[in-house]
Amino acid sequence: MKNVIFIAPPAAGKGTQSIKLKEMGYIHIATGDMLREEVKSQSELGKEIDAIMQKGGLVNDEIVFELIKKKLINLHSPFILDGFPRSLKQANLLDELFKELEINNYEVIYLDITLEEALKRALGRLTCSCGASYNIYFKELMPKVDGICDKCGNVLVQRKDDNENSFKIRFENFLDSTLPVREYYQHKNKLHVIDATLDTNIITDKIKEILK
Numbered sequence: 001m002k003n004v005i006f007i008a009p010p011a012a013g014k015g016t017q018s019i020k021l022k023e024m025g026y027i028h029i030a031t032g033d034m035l036r037e038e039v040k041s042q043s044e045l046g047k048e049i050d051a052i053m054q055k056g057g058l059v060n061d062e063i064v065f066e067l068i069k070k071k072l073i074n075l076h077s078p079f080i081l082d083g084f085p086r087s088l089k090q091a092n093l094l095d096e097l098f099k100e101l102e103i104n105n106y107e108v109i110y111l112d113i114t115l116e117e118a119l120k121r122a123l124g125r126l127t128c129s130c131g132a133s134y135n136i137y138f139k140e141l142m143p144k145v146d147g148i149c150d151k152c153g154n155v156l157v158q159r160k161d162d163n164e165n166s167f168k169i170r171f172e173n174f175l176d177s178t179l180p181v182r183e184y185y186q187h188k189n190k191l192h193v194i195d196a197t198l199d200t201n202i203i204t205d206k207i208k209e210i211l212k
């Protein structure tokens, strides 16, 4: 199976698709989750990261790259990079690491979405510590019981950065920093664009076709 790099605006559905790919044996490497873990640990670095994330800013390239590098070294299963690279600098660092680790079997998937649609998704999004994700604005994504995870029964929470202000900044950051990354992979003939508003199962089928 080919490795996957997801580049997409926030709330485009990378997390949802990653969960489906995990069922096929993929290892999910999400920089946002790794950074949130660091914040939870209450370390000095975690506190710095928390301040940046709450404002919707981007964490320093080298910090995020080190997290990715630790994961990719010694990894023998196919992987999904979710949320990395988010800048040209990160794309270059990743290329060097791929060379070093002799990884060239990968495709880049871009989930395309407008700010309006993504904002609606973000404001309705609820997540669980078990990794499950719900959305109160979409019938098929609502939890069966208000505020409770269908899978494990834990209380669902809204991410601190899923508010209108942070979200708009995150979206703008995406346009500023990540669109050049999309062009970068287009030049390498690695880019596949999928409409993020399609039914989630159709998106999964399209992704599977790309990864064959």
Ligand code: AMP
Residues within 6 Å of the ligand: 010, 031, 032, 033, 035, 052, 053, 056, 057, 058, 059, 060, 061, 064, 082, 083, 084, 085, 086, 090, 161, 170
């Ligand atoms: P996500 O869960 O992918 O939406 O990421 C949440 C937040 O984590 C982002 O808004 C950034 O503050 C930070 N973050 C995640 N991935 C990266 C990255 N590759 N580079 C810099 N900051 C990141």
